Amino acid sequence: MTTLTKDTRLHIRCDQDVRRLLDKAAAYAHMSVSEFVLRNAVEQAQSVVQAHEAITLSPQDFAAFLDALDTPAPANPALERAFARHAQQVR
Numbered sequence: 001m002t003t004l005t006k007d008t009r010l011h012i013r014c015d016q017d018v019r020r021l022l023d024k025a026a027a028y029a030h031m032s033v034s035e036f037v038l039r040n041a042v043e044q045a046q047s048v049v050q051a052h053e054a055i056t057l058s059p060q061d062f063a064a065f066l067d068a069l070d071t072p073a074p075a076n077p078a079l080e081r082a083f084a085r086h087a088q089q090v091r
Helices: 016-028 033-053 059-070 077-089
Strands: none
16 A cells, blocks of 8 residues: 555544454554555455456456457348437537
């Protein structure tokens, strides 16, 4: 994590057992509890976001994807009518 100016606060409430655990873990990691919680929360958040926003394809699926981009399906009559309506409405 890069050092940036921190301009917002995040307030978290927890029970005493969780607080003791966080204190102990932060001490083992040689950082403050805030830094420990923030660093681990950011890493987990990045992982969750990546899992929901990234698409991973097998080599065969990637080849099929590229082939579909290079050779699009021919336009069907409904699509041609939609393009014609669009052209008439957006003059």
